[in-house]
Amino acid sequence: MARIRLGMVGGGKDALIGEVHRLGARLDGQFDLVAGALSSTPEKSLESGLALGLDPGRCYGSFAEMARAEAARPDGIEAVVIVTPNHVHAAAASAFLAEGIHVICDKPLAATMEQAGMLADAVQDSAALFILTHNYTAYPMIREARAMIARGDLGPLRVVQAEYAQDWLTRDSTGKQADWRGDPARAGIGGAVGDIGTHAFNLAGFVTGLRAEALSADLQSFVPGRRVDDNGHVMLRYGGGVRGMLWFSQVAVGCGNGLRLRVFGAEAGIEWSQEEPELLWYTRFGEPRQRLTRAGPGTGPAGLSRTPSGHPEGYIEAFANLYTEAAAAIRAARAGNGRDIGLLPGLKEGLEGMQFIAACVESSAQDGRWLPLDPVTAP
Amino acid sequence: MARIRLGMVGGGKDALIGEVHRLGARLDGQFDLVAGALSSTPEKSLESGLALGLDPGRCYGSFAEMARAEAARPDGIEAVVIVTPNHVHAAAASAFLAEGIHVICDKPLAATMEQAGMLADAVQDSAALFILTHNYTAYPMIREARAMIARGDLGPLRVVQAEYAQDWLTRDSTGKQADWRGDPARAGIGGAVGDIGTHAFNLAGFVTGLRAEALSADLQSFVPGRRVDDNGHVMLRYGGGVRGMLWFSQVAVGCGNGLRLRVFGAEAGIEWSQEEPELLWYTRFGEPRQRLTRAGPGTGPAGLSRTPSGHPEGYIEAFANLYTEAAAAIRAARAGNGRDIGLLPGLKEGLEGMQFIAACVESSAQDGRWLPLDPVTAP
Amino acid sequence: MARIRLGMVGGGKDALIGEVHRLGARLDGQFDLVAGALSSTPEKSLESGLALGLDPGRCYGSFAEMARAEAARPDGIEAVVIVTPNHVHAAAASAFLAEGIHVICDKPLAATMEQAGMLADAVQDSAALFILTHNYTAYPMIREARAMIARGDLGPLRVVQAEYAQDWLTRDSTGKQADWRGDPARAGIGGAVGDIGTHAFNLAGFVTGLRAEALSADLQSFVPGRRVDDNGHVMLRYGGGVRGMLWFSQVAVGCGNGLRLRVFGAEAGIEWSQEEPELLWYTRFGEPRQRLTRAGPGTGPAGLSRTPSGHPEGYIEAFANLYTEAAAAIRAARAGNGRDIGLLPGLKEGLEGMQFIAACVESSAQDGRWLPLDPVTAP
Amino acid sequence: MARIRLGMVGGGKDALIGEVHRLGARLDGQFDLVAGALSSTPEKSLESGLALGLDPGRCYGSFAEMARAEAARPDGIEAVVIVTPNHVHAAAASAFLAEGIHVICDKPLAATMEQAGMLADAVQDSAALFILTHNYTAYPMIREARAMIARGDLGPLRVVQAEYAQDWLTRDSTGKQADWRGDPARAGIGGAVGDIGTHAFNLAGFVTGLRAEALSADLQSFVPGRRVDDNGHVMLRYGGGVRGMLWFSQVAVGCGNGLRLRVFGAEAGIEWSQEEPELLWYTRFGEPRQRLTRAGPGTGPAGLSRTPSGHPEGYIEAFANLYTEAAAAIRAARAGNGRDIGLLPGLKEGLEGMQFIAACVESSAQDGRWLPLDPVTAP
Structure with missing residues (x-):
């Protein structure tokens, strides 16, 4: 080919x-x-x-x-x-x-x-085709978590805890990366909320299959002179009575690229951390905690592995998974199979992210008032 | 003696x-x-x-x-x-x-x-004397964390993340322990918020030395028939512009006794978990993460250790620390030294806990409205 | 009573x-x-x-x-x-x-x-009665490991990896603790081998139920002027073709009280570390790793717990377990029930430890020659 | 280019x-x-x-x-x-x-x-050029460890602990991978010793810069019918009085790709594990343990990173590092710069590996007799 x-x-x-x-x-x-x-x-x-x-x-x-x-x-x-x-x-x-x-x-x-x-x-x-690189959705153990929840392994969901904590903007940084992210004209109205909050929000939705219906937010900008938020706390209400919290920060000293997700259902709970992406901790109520690994025992064939369990794959491989799925979708489109991009994020996820940013900023400005998040439609 | x-x-x-x-x-x-x-x-x-x-x-x-x-x-x-x-x-x-x-x-x-x-x-x-057993304040590494913050090691504080997650009430439990905790007549209006939320709230205040000035809460009761909350999300505003989140749950499957505290300042951050109480993770901005241990290098003489570093002390020893400090206070009182109980929690902390419970329940009932927490005075 | x-x-x-x-x-x-x-x-x-x-x-x-x-x-x-x-x-x-x-x-x-x-x-x-305080045998998860092996959960055993690493004698230390341990007249011919090697050796035997039949050792004394060993490597042959390695060191910089044991059988493997004594990692071949905890799901009633899972018990509690079993044995002896000390170590374990020290020193002096360890009899 | x-x-x-x-x-x-x-x-x-x-x-x-x-x-x-x-x-x-x-x-x-x-x-x-793919030497934190030791951060070295534990040959496996590895005509006289023992041996030498001068080995073949070793214990004597142990196993149930290295000197110690390759634990005597990360604070510019700290790179990236260095060496050779392959392993490391396999098998056959390892010369 x-x-x-x-x-x-x-x-x-x-x-x-x-x-x-x-x-x-x-x-x-x-x-x-x-x-x-x-x-x-x-x-x-x-x-x-x-x-x-x-x-x-x-x-x-x-x-x-x-x-x-x-x-x-x-x-x-x-x-x-x-x-x-x-x-x-x-x-x-x-x-x-x-x-x-x-x-x-x-x-x-x-x-x-x-x-x-x-x-x-x-x-x-x-x-x-239009594909949005919410790259964390392409980690194999994130796909595994999504499949587990989809087939009911956790029972009815109850609580979602998501966070994305970094520390690289702890001080008044300059440089190419920091500059445009701190400039509303180039980054938009959201700082950390747009840069990393959207990742955590997207990941929680991807894994749980749930749509957030409302949020209440409290954003901060801790570094003097900074024009956008660098830390934010959000409470979330998902469909079906599921409740969530989301924290994002770029001033959390000691955190590198700390994207973490925990989901709890009536039957089981899971925990995943981007800095140890090959692991998924899984506990069924009343049973010992299990350490699931990519390509390891107890994990289904996710189709996104290149090496046996124990040979760490990471961030670049997750990006490559996304690109390889994109290649398949492009080839299928070329063959006349339409615009299906499978599990890849696209316009809909992009619009949901924009809505999340806007609602966080607005709710925070209104002293944390709960704001609804209307369903997004996308081609 | x-x-x-x-x-x-x-x-x-x-x-x-x-x-x-x-x-x-x-x-x-x-x-x-x-x-x-x-x-x-x-x-x-x-x-x-x-x-x-x-x-x-x-x-x-x-x-x-x-x-x-x-x-x-x-x-x-x-x-x-x-x-x-x-x-x-x-x-x-x-x-x-x-x-x-x-x-x-x-x-x-x-x-x-x-x-x-x-x-x-x-x-x-x-x-x-009146002493309240917020026992987690007596862990040596919690005392160490408090001392570090008090002497400015973290710089001006910014963000506090606290949580206390358990799973023992995931189902509709019965038995002596579950029964009275689920009965408002015996437990009060708070379920998990009173049983464990107050611990996390108290610990965050103890370690940071900060007073929470307002909160916004969203409480849930996931198990059908339960009359009090079993999960809750709280956003907090502390003095000096410090912001916090607090999560408590008794339906978080896979969590045993998961009391965790993270505090971030402009210069450094710390992380502590009750299930590994001998460790305090400490990162100064731009330096490698350090693993501080009870009685180990880099930790001051807390006066609450019985054994050298590496010989795990735990929950019972923390209780014993509290009792031993209580004994000293009682002997001092007997000697006519008044009612000083040092770092031990007392009436004031108890009234603050009651206020926290009431405000969480009330804020949640008012759709998360921010409620002020007035300063408490106690003899 | x-x-x-x-x-x-x-x-x-x-x-x-x-x-x-x-x-x-x-x-x-x-x-x-x-x-x-x-x-x-x-x-x-x-x-x-x-x-x-x-x-x-x-x-x-x-x-x-x-x-x-x-x-x-x-x-x-x-x-x-x-x-x-x-x-x-x-x-x-x-x-x-x-x-x-x-x-x-x-x-x-x-x-x-x-x-x-x-x-x-x-x-x-x-x-x-004569009771020897090999205190590590009284950790609940060590008892659990012993019971698991005894009932065949691991299948026929194959490999034992034991180690006890500390660093407090990295330099030429003085002080009460270091002085007598470094003096052959008071400590005996073994330094680290007697002080901590015997603990690791005893623990491996206690958990596996196996007797070491021969060993080959290489001992070192790294600190100039030290008269006894401060590090040692040992290969072991147990009954039934089981093989083992044992490392002990008091000059392993960064190790606090690092007693660790790993045992592998044809069906499953376990791993335990004294610095996290409440955990036992257990993997059945072809299944995910499980995290067993004291008093937690999947662990039998060991009878040595005081608090629910998640409230850390540690070193002092293990000592207390040993004392409480000693109290029971003493009361039974008083009641005329003879000299049974149950699972407590006694003279036999003491003699086996002496034999281990002597054989390590002798094998090392003979360039690592394999020396047999004869069965010990004790009243 | x-x-x-x-x-x-x-x-x-x-x-x-x-x-x-x-x-x-x-x-x-x-x-x-x-x-x-x-x-x-x-x-x-x-x-x-x-x-x-x-x-x-x-x-x-x-x-x-x-x-x-x-x-x-x-x-x-x-x-x-x-x-x-x-x-x-x-x-x-x-x-x-x-x-x-x-x-x-x-x-x-x-x-x-x-x-x-x-x-x-x-x-x-x-x-x-001849390049041998001892790929683990190309992990950034392994290079960092090597540089730290070379510049004396650990002080004079004393003890090396290396191991490589897997479990995929726990049972009598068949299949392409297992078949040739178990056939002396295709694999050679060594089983696990050649397949993974050589990796651990090579890595220890690479990181420490030390040459092993003698070894004593005890090899086993636990699975009935297997014609080569599947587990082995080795004691090592390096130059300068440094002592080491090495364990390799393909029957250690619960171990995935468990290559681990610990090195202790008179001033500091380090610890690295292939399954968490981005971390290097570093402890200076009398100071808290530090968690060094690829591209993170405290780690020098190793030149082998593609992403900032916290975005996990792994096994494939380490292979890519080796290939990219090979490309540079090939281009330099093309430009007439001779056969320098820098830090890449080559014929010498290959001959040392062969010598290690032979000595392990021979020492084990001679009941663990210490055998010398003569210096290898290679073009």
């Missing part, structure tokens, strides 16, 4: 997440990166592209130019990855969708609700 | 916490248990007392009889432990305080605010 | 393990310490005894005097604890055994084989 | 480690797999090659044919990976070395000493 021709917007020198996407796309050999608008100026974009071995003629100065030019080539890209700051997501994705090029876009969906709406229209109007 | 003569109310056969109090009082050899009204009937009280080696003449049928009789003896008890269901605390404690007998009372302070007020008056009117 | 009258030899000021014995004896209320020869001079002995509240008339200047005087009293001690340096064990124990007083003796049995033989004769000639 | 053209011998369908090599070679984009003799028959080799997207004309029926044909092509492979059973390593590697093609070969070096000698000659006679 020929590899899928891939382009990238953003992800040039000094970028962080672009390289992770490239590693994820490369690991399973399903994609070839052949074009890019990697930086915000043509010069830097060319420099970054050459460092990655791109043809100089396919190192573009802007995403708009790139979308037009690649669409016109017989060997143009089939899919593009958008890894820019949030405020560029919608415009860039829309440009490629308009050309029928599949889009793999970083989260959150956009910096503003208006941008998100524009992007939703663009998805609606295109036959191409 | 002669041992202090101790009596006990409650704690007869089938009781749980009474035996723990006896172990704690016995370990360091500071007390002799010599009298009791251990059960609710004279027959069972006698039977329980004989099993403990008490003089049959000092096995009383009621706390009232015991208070009178012991006060009249030249060798009467100097202190009494109250380990009954909540609704008996206030009346029993008051009876002994009225006789000038020191009281060590289990938490929460009472089943109702009215009872709590009556008890506050009784403490006010007595020269005797 | 009246408490058992207990005396103590050794354990005065600055001693370490004597206080642990007193805590263990006190916790369950089965013993009263009423006499002692606590230090090596009459003055210090008196001072130490008064600090413990002993009657000055029962603070003796020597164990010999104490044995005679207590035996002559109608209210004399019924049992004595020997917590001196090793070279005093045999003489002291023998003096009390000769008077019919039960002996609870610290390990190893003696400093020399000759002393051990003398002590064995003294036990033989007495009707009194 | 153009990618390096890579071929593979072995690694066809049902193979395990071949796919891991391909993932490792692919992740960082330094190699293109373009040719293979992937299976033992031409038909299966073709089938496996096509599944990997190889040109059918470069799917060879044997390594000999492949070496000749590729050497003759102007676009022939520059390097080859050998991932066959052990007995094929030497002949295959020699064939490519003779053509001047760089060889990346799985360990152990060969099935017999004779084969190993032949391969050593082939390396000697070739200008091409």
Whole structure:
């Protein structure tokens, strides 16, 4: 099978997440990166592209130019990855969708609700796929947890505890990563809530299969001069009477990339931590705690493993799982099978994330008033 | 030094916490248990007392009889432990305080605010000491954490995460322990919030030295037919802009006695878990995480250790620490040094706990409205 | 039931393990310490005894005097604890055994084989009990592990991995504890091998029910000037073709009190660590690892628990378990039930420990030659 | 930079480690797999090659044919990976070395000493590089540990504890992986000792920088009918008076891929476990234990990280590190910089591994006699 021709917007020198996407796309050999608008100026974009071995003629100065030019080539890209700051997501994705090029876009969906709406229209109007990289959903033990809950192993659910704690913004940081995340014009109205809160919120929904119906939030900005939140506490009401809490922080000293999820049902409970992603702790009421492992005894064939249990797979492999599923969806679309992206997150999850950010900010401004979260529809 | 003569109310056969109090009082050899009204009937009280080696003449049928009789003896008890269901605390404690007998009372302070007020008056009117057994405050690494925060090791505090998760009430339980805890007439208006939520709330205040000024709560009762809460989510606002979350649950399948506390400041963060009480994880911003241990390198002389680091001390030793400090306070009082109980929790902490329960129940009833917590004064 | 009258030899000021014995004896209320020869001079002995509240008339200047005087009293001690340096064990124990007083003796049995033989004769000639405080055998999860193996849960055993690693003698230490342990005249020919190697060796035998039939050892003394070993590696051959390794060290920087045991059979494996004594990791072949806890699901009624699962019990409680079983054995002996000490270690285990020390030193001197360990017989 | 053209011998369908090599070679984009003799028959080799997207004309029926044909092509492979059973390593590697093609070969070096000698000659006679995939040496925290020891952080070393425990051969297994490993004609005289013991032995030497000078071994074969060892215990004497123990097992129920290393010096100790490869526990004597993490505070720039601390990298990334260093060495060789392979393991480590296997088997046969390990010289 020929590899899928891939382009990238953003992800040039000094970028962080672009390289992770490239590693994820490369690991399973399903994609070839052949074009890019990697930086915000043509010069830097060319420099970054050459460092990655791109043809100089396919190192573009802007995403708009790139979308037009690649669409016109017989060997143009089939899919593009958008890894820019949030405020560029919608415009860039829309440009490629308009050309029928599949889009793999970083989260959150956009910096503003208006941008998100524009992007939703663009998805609606295109036959191409739109995939949102809520990458944590592609950890094998997260898939295992989802399957366990779906088949009823936990009994009726009751309580969800989610958190995502980091400490890298403990002080008044500067630098490429910190700068745009702290700028509402580029990041949107949410700081930590958009950057990592959405991940925890999405993961809780993915694993439980539940929709959050209302929330009450209390956001803070602890570092003087910071214009967006850097810590937030949220109470959640899910369908079926399930209750949840969610904490996100980028000022929690000692926490690296502490995404954690605990779910409790009437029959059993589970616990997972991103920093030990190969483990899922599972306890049935009245029985000893069990340590489930990827590809280990008691875990079903998740189809997302490359090595036997005990040979740690991690963050890059989870990204690669997402890319490999994206490749399968792209190949299926090419074969006329429509826009099914299976378990991959897409527009709907993106809109739900935007709604979560907006509701957290609004509830916090209204002294924690419970705000409803209406069902989102997406093509 | 002669041992202090101790009596006990409650704690007869089938009781749980009474035996723990006896172990704690016995370990360091500071007390002799010599009298009791251990059960609710004279027959069972006698039977329980004989099993403990008490003089049959000092096995009383009621706390009232015991208070009178012991006060009249030249060798009467100097202190009494109250380990009954909540609704008996206030009346029993008051009876002994009225006789000038020191009281060590289990938490929460009472089943109702009215009872709590009556008890506050009784403490006010007595020269005797009143000590409340928030036993978790007496773990050496909790004391270490408190000292670290007090001397500024964490910098200005920002975020407090507290939780106390158990699973023993996952189903509709019966039995002595479950029955009274589920009965508002005996437990009070709070279920899990009173039984364990107050512990987490108290511990967070003890370690941080902060007072909670307001809270927003969402309580649930998941098991059909249960009349009190079995799970609750609380957002907290402390003095100085510090924010907190608190979760308590008795339906969190897989959790044994999961009291956990995390505190983050501008310079450092700490993490402690009751099931591994000898450890305190400590991270200064930008430095590797450190594993501090009781009596180990980097931990000050807390004065509450019996063995070198690596020889696990636990729950009973923490109870014993509390009793040994109580013995010192009683001896000091006897010597005319007044009512200072040092770091031991007392009436003030008890009233704060009652206020916490009431505010959680009320806020939850008002859809999570933020309620203020007024400063408590106590003799 | 009246408490058992207990005396103590050794354990005065600055001693370490004597206080642990007193805590263990006190916790369950089965013993009263009423006499002692606590230090090596009459003055210090008196001072130490008064600090413990002993009657000055029962603070003796020597164990010999104490044995005679207590035996002559109608209210004399019924049992004595020997917590001196090793070279005093045999003489002291023998003096009390000769008077019919039960002996609870610290390990190893003696400093020399000759002393051990003398002590064995003294036990033989007495009707009194002799109990050796291999205290780690009294941890509830160690008892659980022993029961699991005994009933065949692990299938035929294959491999035993035992270790005991500390770091407190990493440097050329001085002080009461280090001094006598480093002096062959007081400690015997073994340093770490006697002090902690014997514990690991004993524990492996206790849990597996196997007898070591031969060993090959390589001992080292890393700190210049040290006269006994401070680290040692041992290969073991048990009955039934089972093989083992044992490591002990007092120079393993970062290890506190690291006694660990792993046992593997054809059907399952277990793992236990003294620093987390409430846990036993249990894996059946082809099934997820299970986390068994004291008094938790899946663990039988060991009879050695005081609190529910999740309320940590530790080192002192294990000592107390041993004392409480000793109290039962003493009461049974008093009632004419002979010298059965149940699961408690006694003379046989002491002689096996002496044999282990001697064989390790001898094998190491002979460049690791395998030496047989003959079966030990004891009254 | 153009990618390096890579071929593979072995690694066809049902193979395990071949796919891991391909993932490792692919992740960082330094190699293109373009040719293979992937299976033992031409038909299966073709089938496996096509599944990997190889040109059918470069799917060879044997390594000999492949070496000749590729050497003759102007676009022939520059390097080859050998991932066959052990007995094929030497002949295959020699064939490519003779053509001047760089060889990346799985360990152990060969099935017999004779084969190993032949391969050593082939390396000697070739200008091409020879790299042995002791992949665990390429974990970032292993490199960190090595650097710490090299710069003296631990002080003079004293004790090394290494182990590699698995359980997948607990029963009489069949299947492609188990079959050849249990067949002395294909695996060599060592079973577990060659398969995993060599990894632990190599890792201990790599991290400490020490050479083992003598060993005493006791090997077992627990499963009836098994013709090679499945468990072994080894005592080691390193240069400078350092002592070590090494345990390897494939019958340790509950162990997945349990490669662990602990090293103790006079000033500090470290601990690392392959199943948590991102962590290195580090304790300086008299200070709290520190948890060092890849790319985290306190760890130097190892140059082998792709993501920030807290985003787990694992086994595949370690393989990729090895491949990326191999690519650099190949490019340097191409540029005329000779045969320096930096920290990568090569022929010398391979010969040391063969010597280790032989000495373990021989020492065990001689009842654990200490056997010297002579220094190995390699081109």
